Amino acid sequence: MIEKFINKIMQGDCLELFKNIPDNSVDMTFADPPFNLKKNYTSYSDSLDFQEYLNWCEKWIYEMVRVTKPAGSIFLHNIPKWLTYYTACLNKIANFKHWISWDAPTSPMGKSLQPAHYGILFYTKEAGSSKIYELRYPHKRDRKQGFLLKDYGGKKDLLHPFGPLISDVWTDIHRIKHNKKRDPHPCQLPIHLMDRLILMTTDENDIVLDPFSGTGTTAISAKRLGRKYIGFELDKKYVEISKEKIEDTESNYKIGKSWVSFYLKDIITIRNNDWNDIKKYFIIPEPLRAVDYKKVKIKDSKLIPNKKRISCL
């Protein structure tokens, strides 16, 4: 039954469409629902009564967990306020792993602290047997001089040449701010944010499902990383935009045999255990302590997918 939905963006209400997806059939589910902040969507009114919004969320959260395989993962992106309610519901039916804090300015709200992060809840369906890979991102550097931002003192010889392991605070991925870089959609996510979640919890050919697909960010990330996708989206126009972009996307985010995430001309996420296979494609500073002022570089620029192919950023 699920075959009919593989590599498709289905137009309709996610609660109806979920009925077609069998229990325990998807490797990873990710939801970026409307935040109930009166955003200007084409076919959805983003302003429900408080309890009505939460009741609705509980229904699709339950569906996400139901369709996820026992070793699979569930991610929910939202503002912290709503995530506190989501955890109360999820803690009863899934296994909490992390609250990822994505450092990105949000709308100014209220007169207390300025909101400066979105949360991404990371749950696995079951404790113990889950598929999770450690990731690395490039060292953070001073933009003008290129020196490492963090002072590792006399320990620079021990640094990983590519960069540190990824923590639960993400400061290196920016929201799409400029209108010319985004589709006509009020809150599109950066694709390399999705790359990171997909690389962390799935393998090639695994199935990724997004019930609020918007303009197809999750599907594009899944496709370029050699995964399968299923997207649900209420709005016809967003579905059309997604289909065009997906058509233009190739499964080519790879170095050698390893899937990686590119951002512009750099690699922004790798799996820790792929480094031994891919390090031959990089110029690594010598001696290693020179990493302090020199980045690892890809040896051959032909290894980088060309601009057209990474145009959906």
Ligand SMILES: C[S@@+](CC[C@H](N)C(=O)[O-])C[C@H]1O[C@@H](n2cnc3c(N)ncnc32)[C@H](O)[C@@H]1O
């Ligand atoms: C926050 S946006 C998702 C944006 C998406 N992550 C992206 O990067 O393009 C939420 C989306 O959910 C859609 N939506 C709202 N209610 C829905 C429903 N009941 N079923 C399916 N999609 C729905 C909206 O049209 C909107 O595109």
